[in-house]
Amino acid sequence: xxxxxxxxxxxxxxxxxxxxxxxxxxxxxxxxxxxxxxxxxxxxxxxxxxxxxxxxxxxxxxxxxxxxxxxxxxxxxxxxxxxxxxxxxxxxxxxxxxxxxxxxxxxxxxxxxxxxxxxxxxxxxxxxxxxxxxxxxxxxxxxxxxxxxxxxxxxxxxxxxxxxxxxxxxxxxxxxxxxxxxxxxxxxxxxxxxxxxxxxxxxxxxxxxxxxxxxxxxxxxxxxxxxxxxxxxxxxxxxxxxxxxxxxxxxxxxxxxxxxxxxxxxxxxxxxxxxxxxxxxxxxxxxxxxxxxxxxxxxxxxxxxxxxxxxxxxxxxxxxxxxxxxxxxxxxxxxxxxxxxxxxxxxxxxxxxxxxxxxxxxxxxxxxxxxxxxxxxxxxxxxxxxxxx
Numbered sequence: 001x002x003x004x005x006x007x008x009x010x011x012x013x014x015x016x017x018x019x020x021x022x023x024x025x026x027x028x029x030x031x032x033x034x035x036x037x038x039x040x041x042x043x044x045x046x047x048x049x050x051x052x053x054x055x056x057x058x059x060x061x062x063x064x065x066x067x068x069x070x071x072x073x074x075x076x077x078x079x080x081x082x083x084x085x086x087x088x089x090x091x092x093x094x095x096x097x098x099x100x101x102x103x104x105x106x107x108x109x110x111x112x113x114x115x116x117x118x119x120x121x122x123x124x125x126x127x128x129x130x131x132x133x134x135x136x137x138x139x140x141x142x143x144x145x146x147x148x149x150x151x152x153x154x155x156x157x158x159x160x161x162x163x164x165x166x167x168x169x170x171x172x173x174x175x176x177x178x179x180x181x182x183x184x185x186x187x188x189x190x191x192x193x194x195x196x197x198x199x200x201x202x203x204x205x206x207x208x209x210x211x212x213x214x215x216x217x218x219x220x221x222x223x224x225x226x227x228x229x230x231x232x233x234x235x236x237x238x239x240x241x242x243x244x245x246x247x248x249x250x251x252x253x254x255x256x257x258x259x260x261x262x263x264x265x266x267x268x269x270x271x272x273x274x275x276x277x278x279x280x281x282x283x284x285x286x287x288x289x290x291x292x293x294x295x296x297x298x299x300x301x302x303x304x305x306x307x308x309x310x311x312x313x314x315x316x317x318x319x320x321x322x323x324x325x326x327x328x329x330x331x332x333x334x335x336x337x338x339x340x341x342x343x344x345x346x347x348x349x350x351x352x353x354x355x356x357x358x359x360x361x362x363x364x365x366x367x368x369x370x371x372x373x374x375x376x377x378x379x380x381x382x383x384x385x386x387x388x389x
Contacts (some may be wrong), residue, residue: 003017017175023066026050027073034077044077045092047357048099054108063107067100090329131186131193136353137164138383141243141263146378147356149326149371159185160324160374161234164195165200169240170199172209175322176236176272176295188232192295196238206240207306210268210295213238215298219373233273233296237289237322241265241314243383250368263314263382268307272297276341280317282348284341287312319352319381326375327359330367338366352379 014022027047034043051067058066074096135146137287144164148184159178164171174196195216199209213236221231243263267275267287271294277285291300314320321344330338343362350358354376364371 013062016062018061019054019066019156019358021056023050023054025067028070031077032074034295038165042077042092044074045096047073048096049304051071051100051103051107058107060104060108060111063104067104070288071096071100097281107188120168120280125209131162131190132162137380139164139166139171141166141241141383143383144378145353145356146171147360147375149360149375159189160187160326160380161236161378162322162376163196163200165197167201169200169204170242171240172196172206173239173241173322173378173380174200174213174236175324175336175376176234176270177324177374177376178234179232179294180206185232187224187229188217188220188234191280192234192236202363206238206266206268207309210236210238210270210307211238213270214295218262218299221251221296231296233294234270235294236270237272237275237323238270239265239267239380241380241382262316264315265312265320267310267312268292271297272324273323274343277312277314277317278319278321278348280315284344284348286341314380314382316382319355321355321359321378322378322380323359324374324376326371326373326378327363330363330364331337331372333368338363347381 027050030043030046035376037043047070050070051063054066055063061125071093075093078092132148135144135148137144142164146162148160148175150160159180160176161178162173162175174193176192178188178192194211196209198213203209203212206338213234217232217234224231241263267289269289269292271292274289275287277287281286287310289310292307303361323340328340330339340359343359347355347358347362356379358379360375363375
């Protein structure tokens with residue numbers, strides 16, 4: 001998802017002027033061929049296919065007008081150049097009328113289905129806006145750019161999830177992937193997002209936010225079991241980013257010579273992919289996070305200890321890349337997975353706001369244009385330092 005506020009629309013029908021000119025041109029062409037052919041073949045009946053072609057593209061009114069025109073041309077041609085006895089002429093006329101009536105009916109059905117699809121897509125857009133925050137997002141702590149592309153593109157929402165919350169505790173960021181793909185994973189994802197939007201503001205400790213997400217998945221799975229649905233787990237990473245006070249001069253010595261504010265990041269990993277840190281000098285480093293168990297599987301842990309929290313520093317001009325396995329599991333013809341670290345190194349000079357799209361394009365080229373899973377790529381960087389007053 002790129003943050004543009006686009007409304008889904010039905011396919012646009014050709015303009016009336018184009019339809020009139022096209023029908024007239026086809027009519028003249030067929031009549032000329034009929035005149036110069038010197039045969040008894042009734043080529044004028046080929047005009048019957050004009051409304052049929054228009055029925056797949058135009059409006060019902062345009063199809064009706066074309067059908068009436070074609071019928072009138074066929075009738076006029078039969079009067080001027082009668083094919084034989086009266087029954088033959090009546091049979092030809094009835095056949096043309098029946099064909100055009102069927103074409104009009106098919107066109108009306110197509111238009112009705114397109115309108116239904118357009119309404120469904122509007123509902124999907126509204127659902128997407130409620131589930132996933134439009135990107136980019138800027139808070140006092142971070143600037144977050146990203147790309148969200150569900151496997152089922154017409155669905156607009158899939159099994160990946162993300163959110164950003166500007167809280168009194170800092171900017172909390174969530175990225176996750178529900179077990180399974182596409183529409184079947186939406187319910188679990190919604191439970192996680194709802195819990196995050198509450199806990200991110202309520203809980204001062206990041207580990208407590210992760211515990212709240214765990215409880216939400218457990219409750220959702222209990223409901224799913226009662227309803228006969230599949231229980232699911234969720235891999236996720238929860239981060240908290242808080243920019244240093246402008247009077248501090250930075251979190252530590254790292255990043256103070258690169259033109260920006262070094263920022264402390266805290267992270268709790270729940271079985272998700274580790275993020276990648278793009279340093280200002282072009283180096284790419286995976287951020288080592290404790291793997292942890294996915295959300296919904298905490299009961300399998302031998303101890304009841306909370307998930308560990310990891311702290312690291314994001315340089316002022318650095319970029320933290322968060323992604324899901326729609327990128328890492330892209331495979332080429334030989335079955336090799338896309339080398340994310342090498343791909344990010346090749347894109348080190350790409351601006352952060354276009355980095356997610358560039359990485360997705362490279363992964364799709366690697367896999368020959370096919371996708372096997374939902375794709376989410378987020379590029380997180382420290383927010384610009386506000387001007388001094």
